[in-house]
Structures are given as structure tokens and as C-alpha cells.
Amino acid sequence: MQSTLTKELDRLFHPASMAHVGASDRENVGRFNFTEYFLKMKFPGRIYPVNPKYQEVLGLPCYPTLADIPGEVDLAYISVPAALSVKVLQDCPPGKLRFAVIHTSGYGEIGKEDLEQELLQEARQRGIRLIGPNCMGIYSQEGRIGCWRSHHEIVEHKGSVGFISQSGGHALDLLQGGPDSDIFFNKAVSLGNQLDLSINDFLEYMGADPAIRVIGAYIEDVRDGRKFTELVRRITPEKPVIVWKGGITARGKAAAITHTGSLAGNERIFASALQQVGGILVTSLEEFRRVARLLQPEYMPAGRLLAVLSPGGGNTVSICDHFASRPFLSLPRLTPETERRLRQLLPEENVDVANPVDPGATGLAHFRELLDAVAGDPNIDTLLFVLHVEFMEEIKDENMRFAVSRMMAKEFGRINSKGKPMIILLRQLRQNHERLDSYRRLVLKDLHERGVPWVDGGFEDIAPVIEKIAMWRTYRERMAKGGTEQ
């Protein structure tokens, strides 16, 4: 059953009509031309530019105030200077507008709490719910709403990740960097000052939204921590909630002034509370991206019993250093049967049939059998394959390279379809090398087509990512069995 909030916010992300107050033909430096973005997004509903200075904006009839628009407006982006925002709402009759994104900054974040409260009062009197102020607005893939000049480039990509952000910049970076990195967003919201609608409102909404299968949140402070934790507790048995907490150190930008010294302890309490209810805490943009990508529903989540297949004896030591040192992960010994099978398949020298398995200079001989042997081992529940982009350079013929990339992706996909997650760790050591860049993109394209999850970075970056996912998977399994969080 849908709650009132859920029904209400559904309208926000699927509006029938949108206005842009402060519209103009030109995109000024530092000013966003939302009218243009809505047009580029091919928003299917009505678009109403609002500005008393113009008759027409970008070919659309322009209205002096919200009141002049015929009929109701579901969502208005308001990008006029802060001092004018109250007037914009005052000009709007009650019942005319459902939601307003107050884009402009210059409110509570610079001490103008009075202006902010006035804005809230005017909105409440008119039944308008506010997003912001000081925010970027929302993104809705299905609703075709964006808030950045290149969102039309990503909106064709269906996705199931929802993102709630206290930083507009992080939201834009993540959205724009999504599809080319196999992270597909369904909805996102930049919260700004949370004058009215808050993180908990959107968390509750996304928790109930069947289109969203993974929730991410970037937060710097939680105002109602108890409710936040309770919401996470309710959601995580079904879908993962990834929380990227910013401002974790005592010396943060604002923290330097207001909370010096006391934050570190609170952060530990927050981390522990979040973990208890199955939430996933990450500490950076890069880690958020890695975790979110792997948790998308088209992939199976990694478990804690890993087998790693990686060429090179030095690498297997490094894998042990970084993976086996994580308390929740294990690299179990493979069964004697698996080790025997690997000995049959691999050359005699410079290989290792113990986990991590080092196939040595075996190349692509027995590639399929090798994967089957390791993936079939009953001691492990997840297979990690370390693929160096440099390996593709050893295949001199272009058609052969295409074929090898396709074949590998197909075999990886086959293992995945058998029920054990198979993750590719893609490594590229040379940053300024055109051919390697193209081989990386070739491999990524094929992995994408076969639905094979991948992750890039060093072992030290990847081990905590796998561990966090495995912890959530274990939590979910325990809850499914009727367990309780600890």
C-alpha cells in the first residue's frame, strides 16, 4: 500500500507540466538554463518559461508570473535571485503549483534563515512542497527530467539506482558519469538546505519505489538520525542502501568552525548504527561508484568466500595482502578435486593451483575449463577474475582481439548465469597509451553486452568494496531467514 508521501512524490518525478521561473534564452556563466535542459530532455509534458521580461523563451510562450500559466503546474524550477524568491511564491495562487525546486543559493547556508522561513511559510500557505533551496533539482529517467545541460545524453539509459544527495556537484558527477561506467540511475535528487522535503522523505519514497533497486545517499549531516536509521532498517532486507558520509573528520570545511573535536566520535557511532541495520557505508565518490555498480540487480552480489584467478606470483601475494586481511572475507582452500583438475589443465611450471589461482603463462588454452573448474568448487561462492588490459596487447591481430574479448565476456557471462557471481577486476597500468585505452573500452563494451560485472582500481581499493557487498548479502540472507540484525 502506498503512503501519502509516496503518492505525492511520484508526481514530483513524473510531472505532467513544468515551469522555469527565471527563464531566458541565454545560459549565463554560473546560471542554469533549465528551460533549455527540459527541451533537450524531450520532456513529454508542457513546459512553461516564466519571466516578466520576455514574450518568448527558446521558442516557447513565456509567462510573466506563475499565476499567468493556464491550468496547474506540477513542478517549477525557480532560479531567480534569493531576494526575489518569496515574491515568486506570493504571485502564485494556492492550488496552482505542487512542487518547487528552489535552485538559487543565498539562504540559510549564508545565515539568511529569516528569508528561508518566509519562503517556507509562503509555500505552506499555497500547498507547495519545496526542494532546496540551494540545490540542483531532480533527475528522473522515466519522467525525462534533468537539471544539467548534458542530462539528455544519459536519459535514454534505463536504470534502477536512486540517489539522494546533499551535494549538487556529487549528484551531477555521478549521474553524468553513470552510463559510460555501467551505473544506471532511475531517479536522483539534490537536497540543498532541506527546508521542506528532507533526506528521510526521499529515502522513504525510494524504499517503496519498485523502479529503484539500489539506493545511494550522500549526506553530510543527518537531522533525524533515528528516523533515518529506522528507514534504512526497513529497506535493507530488500534493497541495499549505500551511504556515503561526507564531513567525517573533525577538520571539515564547516566542521572546522562549528564542531571541532567532537565529530570523530559521532562518526563512529553513526557508522556502527548504520552497519547494525544493514546499511553500507562508503567514504568516497570512487568507492560509491564501485559499490553501486556491483549492487545493481542485473548482477548477483558478491559473497564472502572468494576464489581469485590472477596471473603472476607477485599478484597472488598482493591479493592475499589486501583480500585475506579483510576480516569478513575469506579465500578458502579449493577442494583436492579442483586442485587436481587445475593441475591437469595448467602448465607444470610457474602456476599455482591454490587459491588465489595463478594460471601462469597458460594464455587462453583451456580458458573455459579453467573457469568451470574454479567456479564449480563448493568451497567458494564468488569468483574474481583479474584481467590486465595489457594482456590484450599481446594479441596482435585486430580481429583475433575482438574475438578474444567477445569469447571471454561470453564465458564470464556463462559462469554468472550458473548462479555464482563472477566479477572482473580490470586493471590498466599505463595512463597515456592510446591503444590500451581502446582495448579497455573494447573489453568494457563486451562485458556490458554480456551483463558481466566489473570493477577497476587497485587490489587495495577493491577488497573493501567486495567486503561491503558481501556483508550486505549476508545481512539480507539472515533477515530472509527471519533473523534479526545484531
Next chain:
Amino acid sequence: MQSTLTKELDRLFHPASMAHVGASDRENVGRFNFTEYFLKMKFPGRIYPVNPKYQEVLGLPCYPTLADIPGEVDLAYISVPAALSVKVLQDCPPGKLRFAVIHTSGYGEIGKEDLEQELLQEARQRGIRLIGPNCMGIYSQEGRIGCWRSHHEIVEHKGSVGFISQSGGHALDLLQGGPDSDIFFNKAVSLGNQLDLSINDFLEYMGADPAIRVIGAYIEDVRDGRKFTELVRRITPEKPVIVWKGGITARGKAAAITHTGSLAGNERIFASALQQVGGILVTSLEEFRRVARLLQPEYMPAGRLLAVLSPGGGNTVSICDHFASRPFLSLPRLTPETERRLRQLLPEENVDVANPVDPGATGLAHFRELLDAVAGDPNIDTLLFVLHVEFMEEIKDENMRFAVSRMMAKEFGRINSKGKPMIILLRQLRQNHERLDSYRRLVLKDLHERGVPWVDGGFEDIAPVIEKIAMWRTYRERMAKGGTEQ
């Protein structure tokens, strides 16, 4: 004054003649064709293939044994099966050969200590110094010696990094991945089982070698830890020694069998001993590469008083989280004069003149003045500039993009030349995007040409790298003032 060892090893890295025992025309799977590599490297001295089966190998006269070669041989690569290696040495008259790289594995590492000892005895009787067995050999840029099929691609690049490795794979990965990532090697050695020449021998040699300005070592175990530490102590006041320690966890590949439980404690002692003598401990290939790149003598080492210039409020919080949480690093408040100057230069909204400085949507207006204002601040000794490759995409005209990349690199280089290190943190969020890949390479090319140091990765990866470099710089300064290590 050169020690005997130094003089001796100089000959190893600058031989006048080389032999390859086990030569053949063909490169077999898993077998290295060193003769071919020497030819491709255009080794300027004499090359003698040795194999009783052939009259000629790759167009060169082939000799049945080492004894048949006319005159002396400085260095022989021996790649015959382990069982035949003793015979190879027995066939060699005393005084004929100075150094032998025993490439083949199958000795002590699989329990054949007797064979290994026999080999050592035969070598000693003939005055032959051994590298290996079970190793890749050496790389010498000036001597034009390589040990991998593509080393001729890197040998034209002069460099000043020396690398000593207990893993042949890591050595090959690092060497091959060097020039395209602005890491330039002078010499490297793969140690193998260290039957004769050991890590300490090469550390002493590289410490005294004026061509080497940065020393790196990958080690899994240290046999004479006291001597190792003493050598590091002697070297670090002049040149940095970066130690990548593998096998740090109790559950290592070999550790699983032999040292379970006891290693973790020893690792802490090792780390602490190394730090006391000014050594730099890193934990992964990626971290080694980041630290080694920045420590090359063409760049100034980073200090501990950082100013960070980065667009986006969310990013400045993240920078605080990762940089200000490092105990040795500091992001000092800029002087009131600097803040005033920044306020003049930057727009009024969505900027931050406190450190980290957020220039907001200022674009390239006042770029030069902005850098000068921050770099000139007396409170800081190092400037970190966060450059998103995505920024280049906003410049639609190709010639303009070229010009901007050149201009930025030139200005960065200008700041560097004034005596404060200026490091570029290059971030690229999209992995499967051809244009962004090309923009990244464009920026890297220009940074290289202007001698500007850069580093890539997330803030969480870079902060410890900067900290480790700053700690060494501080150690060096203390020692230069006649201080002692703590």
C-alpha cells in the same frame, strides 16, 4: 670512493658482452627468447647465443658451450632447465664469465636446495656471480639490457628510478608501465631466490650509483634485516627508498603454510624500523607507482602544508575528509591577504576562499592570478590542483581545447619553477568514453612537456601518497640540518 661491490655491479649493468645459454630461434610459450630481446634492444656489445643444437640463432653464430665463446663474457642469461644448469657452469672455465642470470625456476623454491647449493659452488669456483635462480634478470637503460620482449619500447627513455624486486612479474609490470605513466627507470633487477647476489647488494649499489635518484624495492622477506635497515638509513638522507612490502598478512600464499599468525606483529616492527630510518613503506603496485612518480628528481617533493584548489563544494568536504584526517598533513588557513585577493578574483556565489579553495564556476578567468595568489601564500608549501578530465569536454572547439591544455600546463610549470611544488590530481570518472580518454592523454602530454607532476586516483588514494612523500621530505630536511632519526 667506490666499493668493490659497486665497481663489480657497474659491470653487470654495463657489460661489453652477453651470452644466452639455451638460445633458439623460436619463442616458446612460457620460454623467453633473450637473444631476440638483446637484438631488439640494440645491445651495443657482442651477443653470443649458446646451444649445442644450433650453428646459428637469429642470424648470429651459435656456440655449443660457454667455453667455446672467444674471449671473456661479462653476463650470461641461462634459460636451460634447472637440471642442466650445473653442467652449463661446469663447462665454463674459470675467469671466462663474470655474471650469470639463472632465469629458470625449479630450485630452492620447490625444495631443491641441493641443486641450488651445487650451482652456487660451481659458480664460486669459477668466480661467477649469480642473479637468481628463478628470476627475470636485469634491466639497464644505459647498458641497453632488457629481459622482456617489449623492453626495446621503453629503453629509449632515460630515467633515474632504480628497482629491486623479489617478484619478476612486478618488475616487468612496472618497467613496461613506466614511460607512458611518467615513471622512468634507470636500472632494475629481478632477484629470484637470491642464491648469491641479494637485495642488500643491489640496495648498496643503487645507493652509491649517481644515475639513480630514487630507489624502489619489492620485498617479501628480508634475510639480513639489520643490514637492510642500515643501508636505508645511509641512503635516505640523499635519495628516497620506497619499499613495497608484499606478504604483509598472516594469510599469505607461503605464509599460510609456514608463518601463520606470527607475521602481523613482525610486519609492524618492520614498518616502524623502516620509518625510523626515513624509508617509505607502500602497500600496493598502484601506490608504489604514485609515490615513485612524484619522487623523481625532475619534480620537487610535496610538503606537509597543503593548499588544495578544487571545484565543487562536495569535493572540498571530501578533500578535508581524506587529507585533513592524515596526521602528518595539514591544510592551513590561508592568510587574510590571500583570502582578500581570492575574493577579488572569484565570483560572489558558490565559491570558497578558505583552504581547500573552491573557485566555483569561474572557469579559466583569472587562472594565472588564482594560482599565483594561492601558491604565494606563506602558510603553505605545496599546491594540489584537482583537474577533472570532464572539464575539457566543456570546451567544444578542438583548437581551443589544445590551447587551454597547453596554457594550464604552462602555468602549472611556472608555479613549480618558483619553488613550491604544484601537483595535479587528474580525475576521470567515465571509463568507457573515447573522447575523455583522448582529453586525458592530451592533458598528460602537456603536463609531461612542462615537467609538471601529476597523480591519478581518488582522494583516498592520493592523501596517503602525499603524506608519505611529505614525511620523507621532512626527514631529509631534518637530516640535512645535522639531526638524527628518531
